[in-house]
Amino acid sequence: MIASTRKSGDLPRRHTFPGRGVPVGCWQRGLYSSCSRPLGLCPKHAIGVSMNDSTSLPTATLGVPRMGPRRELKQALERHWTGASSDAELLDAAAALRAAHWARQHAQGITRIPVGDFSLYDHVLDLSMMVGVLPTAHAAAELPPLETYFALARGRQGRPGLPALEMTKWFDTNYHYLVPEFAPGQSFKPGPNKVLAEFLEARALGYRTRPVLLGPVTYLKLGKGESDPLRLLDGLLPVYVHLLRQLAEAGADEVQIDEPWLVMDADEATQQAYVSAYGRLARELPGLELMLTTYFGELGDNLETALALPVSGLHLDLSRAPHQLDQVLRHARPDHKLSLGVIDGRNVWRADLSGLLDRLEPVRDRLGPERLVIASSCSLLHVPTDLDLETDLDPDLKGWLAFAVQKMGELAILGRGLALGREAVRAELAETDKALAGRQSSAKVNDPSVASRVSGLDATMAERRSPYAARRQLQRAALRLPPFPTTTIGSFPQTAELRQARARHAKGAMTDADYADFLEAMTVEAVRWQEEIGIDVLVHGEFERNDMVQYFGERLQGYAFTAHGWVQSYGSRYVRPPVIFGDVGRPEPMTVRWSSFAQSLTTKPVKGMLTGPVTMLQWSFVRDDLPRQAVCRQIALALRDEVLDLEAAGIGCIQIDEPAFREGLPLRRKDWADYLAWAVQCFKIAAGGVADKTQIHTHMCYAEFNDIIDSIAAMDADVISIETSRSRMELLDAFVGYRYPNEIGPGVYDIHSPRVPDADEIRTLLDKALSNLAPEQLWVNPDCGLKTRGWAEVRPALLNMVAAAKALRLASVPNRA
Ligand SMILES: CN1c2c(nc(N)[nH]c2=O)NC[C@@H]1CNc1ccc(C(=O)N[C@@H](CCC(=O)N[C@@H](CCC(=O)N[C@@H](CCC(=O)O)C(=O)O)C(=O)O)C(=O)O)cc1
Numbered sequence: 001m002i003a004s005t006r007k008s009g010d011l012p013r014r015h016t017f018p019g020r021g022v023p024v025g026c027w028q029r030g031l032y033s034s035c036s037r038p039l040g041l042c043p044k045h046a047i048g049v050s051m052n053d054s055t056s057l058p059t060a061t062l063g064v065p066r067m068g069p070r071r072e073l074k075q076a077l078e079r080h081w082t083g084a085s086s087d088a089e090l091l092d093a094a095a096a097l098r099a100a101h102w103a104r105q106h107a108q109g110i111t112r113i114p115v116g117d118f119s120l121y122d123h124v125l126d127l128s129m130m131v132g133v134l135p136t137a138h139a140a141a142e143l144p145p146l147e148t149y150f151a152l153a154r155g156r157q158g159r160p161g162l163p164a165l166e167m168t169k170w171f172d173t174n175y176h177y178l179v180p181e182f183a184p185g186q187s188f189k190p191g192p193n194k195v196l197a198e199f200l201e202a203r204a205l206g207y208r209t210r211p212v213l214l215g216p217v218t219y220l221k222l223g224k225g226e227s228d229p230l231r232l233l234d235g236l237l238p239v240y241v242h243l244l245r246q247l248a249e250a251g252a253d254e255v256q257i258d259e260p261w262l263v264m265d266a267d268e269a270t271q272q273a274y275v276s277a278y279g280r281l282a283r284e285l286p287g288l289e290l291m292l293t294t295y296f297g298e299l300g301d302n303l304e305t306a307l308a309l310p311v312s313g314l315h316l317d318l319s320r321a322p323h324q325l326d327q328v329l330r331h332a333r334p335d336h337k338l339s340l341g342v343i344d345g346r347n348v349w350r351a352d353l354s355g356l357l358d359r360l361e362p363v364r365d366r367l368g369p370e371r372l373v374i375a376s377s378c379s380l381l382h383v384p385t386d387l388d389l390e391t392d393l394d395p396d397l398k399g400w401l402a403f404a405v406q407k408m409g410e411l412a413i414l415g416r417g418l419a420l421g422r423e424a425v426r427a428e429l430a431e432t433d434k435a436l437a438g439r440q441s442s443a444k445v446n447d448p449s450v451a452s453r454v455s456g457l458d459a460t461m462a463e464r465r466s467p468y469a470a471r472r473q474l475q476r477a478a479l480r481l482p483p484f485p486t487t488t489i490g491s492f493p494q495t496a497e498l499r500q501a502r503a504r505h506a507k508g509a510m511t512d513a514d515y516a517d518f519l520e521a522m523t524v525e526a527v528r529w530q531e532e533i534g535i536d537v538l539v540h541g542e543f544e545r546n547d548m549v550q551y552f553g554e555r556l557q558g559y560a561f562t563a564h565g566w567v568q569s570y571g572s573r574y575v576r577p578p579v580i581f582g583d584v585g586r587p588e589p590m591t592v593r594w595s596s597f598a599q600s601l602t603t604k605p606v607k608g609m610l611t612g613p614v615t616m617l618q619w620s621f622v623r624d625d626l627p628r629q630a631v632c633r634q635i636a637l638a639l640r641d642e643v644l645d646l647e648a649a650g651i652g653c654i655q656i657d658e659p660a661f662r663e664g665l666p667l668r669r670k671d672w673a674d675y676l677a678w679a680v681q682c683f684k685i686a687a688g689g690v691a692d693k694t695q696i697h698t699h700m701c702y703a704e705f706n707d708i709i710d711s712i713a714a715m716d717a718d719v720i721s722i723e724t725s726r727s728r729m730e731l732l733d734a735f736v737g738y739r740y741p742n743e744i745g746p747g748v749y750d751i752h753s754p755r756v757p758d759a760d761e762i763r764t765l766l767d768k769a770l771s772n773l774a775p776e777q778l779w780v781n782p783d784c785g786l787k788t789r790g791w792a793e794v795r796p797a798l799l800n801m802v803a804a805a806k807a808l809r810l811a812s813v814p815n816r817a
Pocket residue numbers: 174494496499500502503545546547548549550569570572573574575576577619659702787788
């Protein structure tokens with residue numbers, strides 16, 4: 001393993017100060033409750049861990065995973081939501097986690113430790129609270145701040161009932177943020193300064209830290225409700241000035257201000273917005289250094305704008321866009337600090353430290369060490385916490401990997417190597433070189449039979465035998481569905497009992513036979529219940545699955561999975577992305593047993609349920625020694641075999657989920673066509689082998705799809721179910737003139753909220769859908785799977801959904817014969 005530069009127990013001395021307290025409450029109490037207990041600190045005596053260290057160039061993480069190595073934050077939140085713990089207990093658990101995060105970074109040798117990156121739910125929501133952006137209903141409810149916060153995040157049942165904010169993907173990651181909802185002419189006012197409170201909290205523990213704030217232009221761009229959000233900039237900036245001034249007055253000398261929107265396509269107005277925003281911040285906060293942070297891609301045509309901004313430093317994602325370093329070196333101001341994001345914050349592969357030093361040493365010689373920071377490419381939020389917890393991983397593979405803690409160690413090695421010379425880190429470099437050489441030559445990575453299958457692919461494999469119009473007739477005859485057929489997306493509640501049984505089985509405390517019996521009993525009950533309430537196309541419930549990607553990763557060759565490699569997906573929900581380290585193959589059927597079992601219980605159709613190739617790729621950590629599209633084709637072929645096995649087992653409807661299809665879209669439009677071509681092709685390879693009468697479904701969620709609707713149509717699934725309910729069917733605005741050719745189920749039940757929709761509400765959404773869809777196109781289904789919900793919500797919600805579909809059938813007689 002990569003050696004850490006300090007012993008993990010080597011914490012900074014805890015330090016308290018005499019003197020007057022700072023007149024802000026500790027963060028959580030200030031933000032979430034009425035108590036404003038002073039911290040008892042003197043801002044003049046900033047202490048503790050120095051930001052500067054002559055034995056290392058400055059090193060920075062930009063942010064770290066929030067949940068703790070054992071998902072302590074998840075447990076604390078979920079206990080609190082069930083009423084099993086008080087506000088104070090939750091907030092204390094959060095404070096303990098922050099302290100541990102700072103200690104861990106310090107112990108690994110990070111000198112620019114971030115504060116403000118932590119969040120109880122989502123950092124964009126935190127900022128909305130800090131700048132006073134609340135929908136009217138939430139503001140009018142006048143709930144205590146912590147309750148308001150969770151009502152915005154999760155919705156609120158009872159009186160007053162409040163909807164949750166819309167949630168969508170954070171750029172091209174599997175993290176989801178809560179979309180700021182701007183009212184027309186939205187005004188802003190400072191709320192409690194959470195970042196300041198964390199800065200002071202860290203200082204009380206002896207850490208001198210660098211606050212992190214999402215920048216104003218990106219924040220506005222991420223919101224909805226105002227057609228030109230940049231119009232709001234003039235109103236927002238005084239609040240930013242206020243928040244930043246508070247930080248400066250408390251002793252922060254540098255702030256990391258994140259503007260990832262700088263890697264997106266920008267028009268002139270957006271570029272001008274950066275100029276006016278940062279001009280104003282510089283004028284009003286002359287002494288405060290801003291490290292303008294960009295990540296997830298290249299600055300491209302925003303480079304000139306970014307370099308002209310009056311900020312002290314610029315962070316570049318050199319992992320995604322290494323080529324931009326030379327451009328920036330040519331054009332940076334002589335006093336510009338450069339933060340070089342060389343350690344990949346989006347993947348888990350061990351870095352080639354010697355190769356990085358080859359690149360960085362000339363930069364150090366050219367700019368001088370005082371102008372450089374060595375950093376992760378983006379926040380480490382997107383990788384698991386600590387590889388050392390993985391005791392069962394193949395030792396070779398483990399040697400090729402680095403999680404957040406190991407990446408901190410890599411940053412420290414680079415920082416020391418650049419400050420003191422390679423000799424100072426000789427042993428660490430030698431260990432890394434050896435591991436990487438082993439990876440390159442390993443027989444575990446390459447399987448010639450997979451390579452030859454991919455090279456034998458031909459265009460016909462990606463096409464169904466007949467066009468949709470012909471398939472439709474055959475499928476109608478085979479399935480005999482009523483108008484407006486009802487279905488669900490696949491998963492039913494993953495109850496505590498089910499998760500415990502799975503955990504006991506994994507530990508060997510439950511036999512294979514008992515576990516199978518248990519899952520069968522759950523499946524029988526789910527099938528019976530769906531029949532009873534009148535669902536038309538049933539699902540088996542996915543009870544055997546831990547996660548829709550991990551489950552398949554565990555059954556595919558070339559994939560490895562972890563025990564503790566959790567990454568936040570949203571709020572308290574986490575995923576364990578599997579690691580694709582070698583050529584992918586399917587040694588044996590993965591789902592046929594469960595789909596056939598469920599089908600044997602009923603005469604109604606049961607949908608087979610698979611995760612599609614693009615989503616398998618997107619939600620895994622992907623090997624970096626092959627192009628992504630080549631890996632995706634390997635997965636598509638493995639899934640094609642599964643689809644054909646399901647069909648052979650008598651499954652007449654097969655759903656291939658692609659919720660990450662939109663997420664995989666490159667951030668820059670110029671790169672879209674290439675991605676969409678291979679992504680659509682991979683889906684079609686997986687789906688294309690079946691007979692015309694087999695109905696292929698797909699499903700998408702968690703994103704806006706209007707801009708890629710033509711490619712979604714090109715996937716040629718017979719039916720798509722798609723998330724639309726939180727945005728009240730906005731998606732269908734793209735379908736004017738019946739632009740979607742095949743059948744479609746726009747979600748009518750927001751499964752991210754505990755709220756149960758009533759039948760009238762669902763009917764209203766269906767009527768709205770019918771203004772843009774032909775009746776024979778329309779299916780009735782929830783937005784997404786029901787795994788995160790409880791049966792107490794799912795039962796009435798699906799009953800209401802079936803009632804709404806039946807009422808619609810009575811009210812109209814579409815031509816579905
Ligand atoms: C559809 N979505 C998904 C995304 N990415 C995925 N990889 N998968 C997805 O489904 N991205 C977009 C969305 C995000 N949505 C979700 C929805 C739900 C979750 C979720 O529920 N996550 C679970 C963890 C799921 C899992 O792997 N469960 C395992 C392990 C369960 C566990 O924690 N066991 C305990 C012991 C048992 C106990 O006492 O409860 C343990 O190991 O300590 C399983 O069921 O076996 C979550 O809990 O966060 C994620 C994303």
